[in-house]
Each structure stands twice: as structure tokens, then as C-alpha cells.
Amino acid sequence: xxxxxxxxxxxxxxxxxxxxxxxxxxxxxxxxxGARVPRLEDDALLTGRGRFVDDIHLPGLLQAAFVxxxxxxxxxxxxxxSAARAAPGVHxxxxxxxxxxxxxxxxxxxxxxxxxxxxxxxxxVLAADETVHVGExxxxxxxxxxxxAEDAATLVDIDFDPLPAVSxxxxxxxxxxxxxxxxxxxxxLAEFDMTYGDVERAFTDAAHVFHESFWQHRGGSHSIECxxxxxxxxxxxxxxxxWTSTQMPHAAMRVICEMLGLHENQIRVATPDVGGGxxxxxxxxxxxxxxxxxxxxxxxxxxxxEDRREHFIATTQERDQYWDTAxxxxxxxxxxxxxxxxxxxxxxxxxxxxxxxxxxxxxVPLGYEVPHYAMQVKVALTNKVPVTPVRGAGHxxxxxxxxxxxxxxxxxxxxxxxxVRRRNLVPATSMPYRTQLKARGGQWVTLDSGDFPKCxxxxxERADWVGFPARQARARTDGRHLGIGLSNFxxxxxxxxxxxxxxxxxxxxxxHVYAGAAAMGQGTRTMLAQIVAEQLGRDxxxxxxTTGDTAATAMxxxxxxxxxxxxxxxxxHVAATKVRAKLLQVAATLLKATEHELxxxxxxxxxxxxxxxxxxxxxxxxxxxGIAGYSLPGGVSAGLEATEQVVLDDMAFANGTAxxxxxxxxETGGVRxxxxxxxxxxxxxxxxxxxxxxxxxxxxHGVGNALFEWMGFDENAQPVTTNLGEYLxxxxxxxxxxxxxxxxxxxxxxxxxxxxxxxxxxxPMTPAIMSALEDALAPFAVRINQTPITPAQLYALIAxxxxx
Amino acid sequence: xxxxxSRRIALSVNAKPVDANVEVRHTLADFLRHQLGLTGxxxxxxHGVCGACTVLVDGRSARACLMLAVQANGHEITTVEGIAAAxxxxxPLQQAFKDHHGLQCGFCTPGMxxxxxxxxxxxxxxxxxxxxxxxxxxxxxxTGYQAIVDATLAAARTMREAPARTADVR
Numbered sequence: 001x002x003x004x005x006x007x008x009x010x011x012x013x014x015x016x017x018x019x020x021x022x023x024x025x026x027x028x029x030x031x032x033x034g035a036r037v038p039r040l041e042d043d044a045l046l047t048g049r050g051r052f053v054d055d056i057h058l059p060g061l062l063q064a065a066f067v068x069x070x071x072x073x074x075x076x077x078x079x080x081x082s083a084a085r086a087a088p089g090v091h092x093x094x095x096x097x098x099x100x101x102x103x104x105x106x107x108x109x110x111x112x113x114x115x116x117x118x119x120x121x122x123x124x125v126l127a128a129d130e131t132v133h134v135g136e137x138x139x140x141x142x143x144x145x146x147x148x149a150e151d152a153a154t155l156v157d158i159d160f161d162p163l164p165a166v167s168x169x170x171x172x173x174x175x176x177x178x179x180x181x182x183x184x185x186x187x188x189l190a191e192f193d194m195t196y197g198d199v200e201r202a203f204t205d206a207a208h209v210f211h212e213s214f215w216q217h218r219g220g221s222h223s224i225e226c227x228x229x230x231x232x233x234x235x236x237x238x239x240x241x242x243w244t245s246t247q248m249p250h251a252a253m254r255v256i257c258e259m260l261g262l263h264e265n266q267i268r269v270a271t272p273d274v275g276g277g278x279x280x281x282x283x284x285x286x287x288x289x290x291x292x293x294x295x296x297x298x299x300x301x302x303x304x305x306e307d308r309r310e311h312f313i314a315t316t317q318e319r320d321q322y323w324d325t326a327x328x329x330x331x332x333x334x335x336x337x338x339x340x341x342x343x344x345x346x347x348x349x350x351x352x353x354x355x356x357x358x359x360x361x362x363x364v365p366l367g368y369e370v371p372h373y374a375m376q377v378k379v380a381l382t383n384k385v386p387v388t389p390v391r392g393a394g395h396x397x398x399x400x401x402x403x404x405x406x407x408x409x410x411x412x413x414x415x416x417x418x419x420v421r422r423r424n425l426v427p428a429t430s431m432p433y434r435t436q437l438k439a440r441g442g443q444w445v446t447l448d449s450g451d452f453p454k455c456x457x458x459x460x461e462r463a464d465w466v467g468f469p470a471r472q473a474r475a476r477t478d479g480r481h482l483g484i485g486l487s488n489f490x491x492x493x494x495x496x497x498x499x500x501x502x503x504x505x506x507x508x509x510x511x512h513v514y515a516g517a518a519a520m521g522q523g524t525r526t527m528l529a530q531i532v533a534e535q536l537g538r539d540x541x542x543x544x545x546t547t548g549d550t551a552a553t554a555m556x557x558x559x560x561x562x563x564x565x566x567x568x569x570x571x572x573h574v575a576a577t578k579v580r581a582k583l584l585q586v587a588a589t590l591l592k593a594t595e596h597e598l599x600x601x602x603x604x605x606x607x608x609x610x611x612x613x614x615x616x617x618x619x620x621x622x623x624x625x626g627i628a629g630y631s632l633p634g635g636v637s638a639g640l641e642a643t644e645q646v647v648l649d650d651m652a653f654a655n656g657t658a659x660x661x662x663x664x665x666x667e668t669g670g671v672r673x674x675x676x677x678x679x680x681x682x683x684x685x686x687x688x689x690x691x692x693x694x695x696x697x698x699x700x701h702g703v704g705n706a707l708f709e710w711m712g713f714d715e716n717a718q719p720v721t722t723n724l725g726e727y728l729x730x731x732x733x734x735x736x737x738x739x740x741x742x743x744x745x746x747x748x749x750x751x752x753x754x755x756x757x758x759x760x761x762x763x764p765m766t767p768a769i770m771s772a773l774e775d776a777l778a779p780f781a782v783r784i785n786q787t788p789i790t791p792a793q794l795y796a797l798i799a800x801x802x803x804x
Numbered sequence: 805x806x807x808x809x810s811r812r813i814a815l816s817v818n819a820k821p822v823d824a825n826v827e828v829r830h831t832l833a834d835f836l837r838h839q840l841g842l843t844g845x846x847x848x849x850x851h852g853v854c855g856a857c858t859v860l861v862d863g864r865s866a867r868a869c870l871m872l873a874v875q876a877n878g879h880e881i882t883t884v885e886g887i888a889a890a891x892x893x894x895x896p897l898q899q900a901f902k903d904h905h906g907l908q909c910g911f912c913t914p915g916m917x918x919x920x921x922x923x924x925x926x927x928x929x930x931x932x933x934x935x936x937x938x939x940x941x942x943x944x945x946x947t948g949y950q951a952i953v954d955a956t957l958a959a960a961r962t963m964r965e966a967p968a969r970t971a972d973v974r
Contacts, residue, residue, distance in 0.1 A: 698948075
């Protein structure tokens, strides 16, 4: 069913694999799972009543500005803040030395565990005597408003002694390279390999071996809302609340407690509306610790709102990977083995760990039968802002490599690009398919479900792949260069081990949901409300959902890795199911009926066929809230609630295929995308409206990664793209109409059959676009082994091709 | 440092008269957000590229981050808070955004809505391309723009069928 292609059409064609009855949110009692329910979040956001972090205003609020390093690498000789402290409206100025006495530890230890580290480089809360990237915070200034804070920040006099900086991650590994941290032995942060089978033998026995090298760049997240936080210390409760635009409030609370020597009741971290996350907001940042501590020190609430320039230099990014690879195939183009090396730009500190290159290496062979594999990974420190996940988190790079190599095989063996893939995709009959790969936690990677060849076939058919050569030939006679490209992808989603969800019916009869999940604009609250309401009356107006608040949920992991519908959705489903069972059990006692006579209608439990016999949720809840001296009805336990943490160690693998048709203006290198056909399978859909939104946004992000987004640094590691005029995001006029189609293979590994979707759109876009560009420019024998590619670079390649 | 000078300004915000003392260096966006508490106008870049802060000045879209509050003296400003009907009924654009999932995180949404209010007032029956051009100065990282375009075309249909409902938004 073409869903985005036909606006407003919940009708459309048939969806062969629909799990449940066709969902209709407007029919009373209709299932909510699979329904295009308008989001609960929308009314406030549409009328200017959203509450983002910068919308929080508190009496006595001070505004913070940070003084940041202008050098990629320098010794800090001295800091003189006296002029800043004397500036109008300034209340305090803190450097590392001012904060250190109040900290148990001065480092944010936030990296994921791994045995592959050669050295640890945790971020300091403020740079003390050495700064290692442009944008690193050194001083925090508190003033009556942001204007005054920025005025004063310019008065802070820091004496720097610049040191040589490392900009290129390959150069970082040279024996004579300058050191990123002056006291490190070298710049190799970590090294590991991902190897299975006997890759040497595979290459020896192969009919063909092809080598390719790739440079892959991804940029920043550029959520339209930058980061920001507000901290308020409440002396009465001895508790500091930090409202912060984060994807992981529980992690932030843990880090802040550790650093400030506080316990869990002394820090509450809560997320207001979050204006997009896209990865970098999953990291706990020095600014969050500084602002929390500053608010406690000055006894007034403190707000810091990141500006866009700060976002370019101080928010984590995903940047460069350099790959050298080779693929071994038999005479029919079947993959026998794949090997290579990756050098990964880590930035100056470990803000998340080595998960990105791990994901990249793991993703390469994921959707295909690759019997032998060996990928060596080197993680290099550079004097740049730390690298952490941006939507896709290393997976797009792995997919790019595999798909580009398959295009090479097709070209060399004179096979259709789709045919090479058909010969190598993991077949549906092999599901579940245990690969020979291990996830970062050591679990075997098992593809749980899906029909990859069918997904690709549908995409090819929808895009009229076989009819394209005729279209291309016709255009060519008009001097126009059309190209078509494709890419498959497989993406592990729903990383565990769990998410925590409590479902509680209050005496008011309202159903309250509290989740460790963190909403960042995807419609997480609506998704959870649908899943819970499905069990408890199907009345969305009777559900409240609280996410991202450490005071509401003791345990939580938050938003990352396309996980929340899988892990939080599963816990919500099981918790709601348990509450439903108890609701019916107690209602049966109260109504003097048996449970199987009962049904739930909106906010009441009724005896089927006897509408006068009914009891409201609130009455049942009150009966379980207890009356002093009286027994609970039916001998059940107290309270009408359940808390669940469904443990899901294995990931649910989503997959899909993108086909891109585009046109290149060979006189300018300009690219116009005409069509994007995207068929995907993320298991059972809870809300197709939201799923399509996730896909569409991811696809646009992938178009940006292919053609526009480049976070530039010069040879001294000075950032050279620090505004949205220099760093280009995709706009409405570059995007074609996306044609999205769903296949639904419910995963057997969680109770609701769902797989994640948040990152799926982005993953196959760069290879599909490069494949299409090469196809369009075949007369010039253009080869593209990089992302992004700009019009100027394309034009140069075309000119090179003409000259040959 | 010398104290920052301020001026008295009188203007209309969402059809209500406002009389205020503002520091001359404060942007219109900061004035609306911090002095008037109209936090629906968002700041995404503060250098005029993202469009999240777009408001209507005498009915024309303008970047509230590139305009000083004092420049609004004597003008009529409409923000996202002033788009819905007085009784709270959503503007057809707002309703269509909701129906078509034209927003996700909602941060760019106020600027999208004000920009599109202007478009639909000037052009009752825009083509898809015209809608795309109209919002080409508004960045959205969530939607890929498609649902915004669909919502706008749907709202235009609604407004053509019932023009009176929205005639009063400037």
C-alpha cells in the first residue's frame, strides 16, 4: 500500500501481511494496534504551548554562557576571570579550579565497556590545564541574562600555549604524529577485529577478487532544537532538578550523582519536550554537570541554551571512516569472503565508546550470506569534538561498503545489480538465521525474521527497475543523464536489555503510564498510549504518559538504537495485560459476575449483555487503594498497577530496500532526485503514521549524507563549517516525493512482534544514491567511493571522464 | 561597561496592544519569548537560516531572530500562538498538520505554520512545488518535508471550501 504517495489515504491497496484486523481509530472498540492515530503530542506543539527546555522560566533564573577553547590543542597557562566577574549582571564565573573541590571525580565516565581500549580518555567537566578540541568548555559564566553572560564571557582572559593538533584520523596513527593528548603514549584509542571463517582461503579459492577504498563522512545531528538544560536546587527537599534536552535522562542522573557525590533522591533529571535528538543527545555532557553544580553553588536556578555555533563545535558528531576492502566472489558472483581495514575518527575523548566502528563492521555482511569475513578496526584519537552516534550509528557506513562492493561485482561480471544481490541475500527460508557475528555484548547476532528477497523484489517492481533502461535511453537522446540505483539494508533494532514501564490506574479512573523511555519527538507517548489503551478500554483520552523523568521511573535506558517501541512497547504491553487481568478479576468480585462475562468499554468494566451492571475503573482502583481496617476485595494484592521490564537481549532486525532514480546535470554536477521508492519491514506496525514519519525523516537525512552534509576541519583541526549556511541540511526543494511501502514480518522475539524503525530510513540512502549517480554517469565512467559527494566534486569526475 | 540603552515600544502582538520597555539590542524573538512569555516562537540557529523563529510582521513572514524588538515598534506581529481561532479551534493548517503527521518534534513547526499561513493567504490553490518553495527557507530534521507538504495541500483544500473560518489571521 502506497502510504505517503497518496496523502490522507488510510485506504489504499492491500497489505498482505497485516497481522490484525484493519485498524480504524474512529470505530468504537476498534483495535488501536496498527491504527493511524493522530498523536497525543500534537495539539500543544501546534499552538505554541509546547514546553521545550528554553521555555522553562523560573523566578531568579540565571543564564549561563561557556567560554570555549578556540584552539584544537593547547596548554592552558592561566585563566583570569576578574574582569568577567566585575561585569554588569554577572553573578559567578567558574573554571575547573572553582568546581573541582565540589566534585568527587572530575571526569565524565560514560563510555560503553569494551576490552579493546588501549587507553582511556574521559572528558573533564571543564578543561583544566590542556584543551584538546575547539569548542571544549573551559569557563562557565552566570549572569542575569544571556546577553550579559556572553558579554562577560568575552572578558575572560585565558593564556593558551598552542600545541600541534591532529586533524586527520589516518595521520593520527603515523609514528611521528603529534599527540592528541600530550601525555598519551600514542593516538590509537582502541583496536579490534571482527573475524569469522577462513577468509584467506576464501580469497585464494575465489574466481574474482576486487579491491575498493572508501572515505565515509557523516556530520552532526542538527536537531532544530540545540541542546540545553535548566537546573534548580530545592533546599526544602534537598533535591536538584535538571531539565535537560537529552535522550537518556537516567544516564545523566547517574553520572551527575557520581560526580557530585549525591544519591538518587538528591538529583532528578527530567526531559521537557525535546526538539529532536538524532543521536548526540544520548550523551551526558560536561555542560549538564556544570549547570547542575552551578545552580547548587549559587542557590539560584541556572539555564544554559546551546546556540547553533556551539552545536557545531561542542555537540558530538559522527565523522570520518576510511575503509580499505576486498571482496572475493565465485564465477557467478556469489560472495566467498570479504576483508578489510577501517580507520575510525574517534575525536578527542570517549563520549560513548567504540560502538560506531563496531556497528559498521558488524553491518557489512548482515543481510547477505558471507561465509568468511575479516575486518580490522583501528580507532584513532583526533583533536576534534568527540564522535558518538548520529541517526544510523555506524550502520549506514557498513551498508555503504557492502552495497558498493556488490555494485562493483555486478559491473565486473556484467550482471544486473539486483541479480547480484538476489544471489547473495539471506533467504527467507533460512530464518531465523544465526550469523557468525557477535554483538558488542557478546551475544550471537541472529536475524530473527523477514523476507529480504521479497522486499527487494517489491521495491524493484514499484520502481519499475526493468523499465528503467528504456527511460534512461530516451532521456539520453535529449542529452539528459538519468540513473537508477538500489540498496538493501538490515538493521538491528531494539537494543536491550530492557526498558521499564509502569501502568497504573488511579482513583480518578485515569490510566497512567510511566516509562524509562525518553521522547524526543517521535511520538513515543502516543505509541505507548496505543499499546496500553489496547488492553485498557481503547480510549486514548483516558491515558496519560510520562516519559524521561527519573522521579517517575527508577530505572530507564532512554532513547537510542531504534529501541523504544521494541523494548518500552513490550514492557508496556505486558504491564497493561497484567493490569487488565487484575481489573477484570476485581471487577468480577465487585459486580458479582465471572471474569469471562466481562468486557471493558472505554473507562468501565461491564457485564456483557447487561449494560446496567458496570463498574468504573476508578471504583476498582479505589477498592484496591485500601480502606483502613477493611480487606481488599477478592483477596488480591493492593493497587491496580504493574511494573515490567521485559528483558530482550537479542535484537529485532528490520530490513528494507531503497531504489533511487535521479538526474545529473553534467554541465554543473547538480543532482536532482526524481524518485525514492522505499520498501521496508519493521515487523508489526503500531502506528503507520508515525512509522512513515520516521522513515521519511531518515531518508531525508540520508539524502543529506549523500549530497550535502560535510562537517569540515582544516589541517589544524579548526572547524570550517560552523553555521547552517556553510553546513547544508536538505531543504524541501531537494526532496522528491517519497514512496513508502510496508511489509510486516512480526518478530517472534518480543511479545508484540515489533521491530524498530527510527534509523531505518537513513541507512540505504548513500549507497542507493551513489549507485544511481554512477549509473547516470556511466558514459564518463565515474566511480564514487565517498560520502558526501558535492556538485563540484561530481563535475570534476565528469570532466576527468570526458578527458579519457 | 555602559548600561545597555532601552526604548519604549508600542506594537500589536496577536491582535493585542503591547507597550513595553526593551533593551535596544534584544531581538524580536527574545522579546517575544522572554519578555512576553510567548515561547511558541523558537530559535534554531539565530542566524536566519533555519526559519523556526518565523513570525508574521504586518502579515508578512519575517525572521524574528534577525529583527530587533525596537524594529517592531508600530507593527502588527502574529506568532504561532495567534493562529488558532479565538475559541481555540485549530486553524485548518494546524488541523491538517495533525491529521497528516506534519510535525514530529514540533520545534520547526511554529515557523512552518506562520510561513504557510502567509502562503495560503496569498495563494489559495498552491501546487506542490509552490508549497515546497514556500518552505524552502524552513529547515525540518524530522519529517523529510513530505507530510508538511501534504498537510498544506489538504489545508488549502479545506480553506477553499470554508474560507470564512480563517479570514481573520494576519
